[in-house]
Amino acid sequence: MQYLLTAEQMRAADAQASEKFRIPSIVLMERAALSLADEVMKNAAPDAEVIIAAGNGNNGADGLAAGRILCERGMHVRFYCSLIQSDGMLSPGRTTDSMKTQLSILRAYGYTVHPLEELSASGSKTPDIVVDAVFGIGLLREPEGKFAGAISNVNRLHELGAKVISCDIPSGLNADTGKPMGGCCPVCADITVCMGFLKRGEMLYPGVRYCGKIVRADIGITKRSLRKEPELFCYDTETTADLLPARRPDGNKGTFGKLSVFAGSVCMSGAALLCAEAACRSGCGMVRVVTEEANRVIVQSSLPEALLTTYLPEEPESIRRAVDSAASFADTICAGPGIGRTQAAGIMLSEILRVCAEQKGRFRAIVLDADALRLIAASKEMEDQMTAAAGASNVILTPHLAECADLLHVSIEVLSDDLFHLLKQYADRHHCTILCKDARSVAVSCNRDKIYLNVSGNSGLSTAGSGDVLAGMTTAFAAVMEDPFAAVCAASWLHGRRAESLSAQEGERCVIASDLFRGAHGFDL
DSSP states (O other), rough: EEEEEOOOOOOOOHHHHHHHHOOOOHHHHHHHHHHHHHHHTTTOOOOOOOOEEEEHHHHHHHHHHHHHHHHHHEEEEEETTTTBBBSOOOOSSOOOHHHHHHHHHHHHHTTEEEGGGGSSSOOSSOEEEEEEESOOOOOSSSOOOOHHHHHHHHHHHHHHEEEEEEEHHHHHHHTTTOOSSSTTOOOOOOOEEEEEEEEEHHHHHTTTHHOOEEEEOOOOGGGGSSOOOSSSOOOOOOHHHSSSOOOOOOOTTTTEEEEEEOOOOOOOOOHHHHHHHHHHHTTTTTEEEEEEEEGGHHHHHHHHEEEEEEOOTTTHHHHHHHHHHHHHHSSEEOOOTTTOHHHHHHHHHHHHHHHHHSTTTTTTTEEEHHHHHHHHHHHHHHHHHHHHHHHTSSSSOOBBBHHHHHHHTTTTHHHHTTTTHHHHHHHHHOOOOOEEOOOOOOOOTTTTTOOOEOOOOOGGOOOOTHHHHHHHHHHHHHOOOOOOOHHHHHHHHHHHHHHHHHHHHHHHHOOOOOGGTTTSSTOOO
């Protein structure tokens, strides 16, 4: 697990390391510089041409210190700094003690530092490496003047073939939101050497696109330097064994969960099959598919491992019997994939929520996805039923961003701008767990401070049916895990990891939803 910090949290941790644990800030800076220099050397020949583009704060000081280390290791380094005037003298502009110290060290070594304005992309030779240390996490406004020019020139050198390595965060990027500051185009880095902890903006889009490969450097600011545990976290190298309970060697098919999957409608049998098979292949002991009578043959022929209950959509009593039968069988329920938004679908969902609300503690979890979410969003009565069901069982909602906006009755733009806060409000109000699916999926749960950001996966998941697969995985995990929030986090992480594995073999363009659980290794669970 990795914490994702805001700029303020990172500054507090830095201060704590120095003030409480007595690690001098110049020592932390030297460790940061060593990490940055090491990364440069991994990506360049020993005689490489390196440019250091430094601002006037501590991020710039890190860059200058790294350049000095590289010089001593034999590389050809040219220094540019915003504090140096055209006459070579120090500008009276605002700076830090650490920056003054680093400049004095460079002078003592006899190295020349040029004004940042002289950094140009029109020279006769393109450097091998450009170290971007213009701005760090403290940037609060759009870069202007020589700073904007420096960022533009760094990007131009990148286009000409130089490899760009950013110190802590690409200059011009908001450390908290991952958005460019104002109208600027941030530095487009090949590598970002992140000091201490990952920053939120490095893991959120569009920031991810500017950071390139992120290398986390241990500079001596550890978890003990955190004044309180950060709310936002992600998984990094977690495996199935880390996230899921071990399989009992003496277990049986009842031990590993009995699921009823209410999914599919006429001409939408695929949603039922994808969700149900994903649940089967995620370790569930028994899966019952509840779907329209029209899907009987295709479900029985395509997934013989599943039990089957069908209903006639034109007969409300048939729907109620199907719900009662499937609910009496199951300990965990999934509802929504491909059920449509017809009157029959509304009756079925209403009956499911009624049964769950009336039988408190009967079900381990109720996972609501796709059409079920649209029905809830369109009906205050249905929303109230969902809230009542959440008071009796663990309710998990798995909307994509547009479905989530409908549920919260806001625009996608409003939701995106305040996603964490709005999701948390909704989860607390309705006593549920939510996974909002997007390029970076976010999970929250009622009465819990933690927020999970899923960083696995790629564009291979942007294919019809991948959400149905995730719903099946989530339901299967919720059937064997006490904590619905942990089940959601595990499902989204492993779902994304499977897409990464497939894409490495076939390419992101070739992935379809059923690939996620088929093949030699399936989910690798």
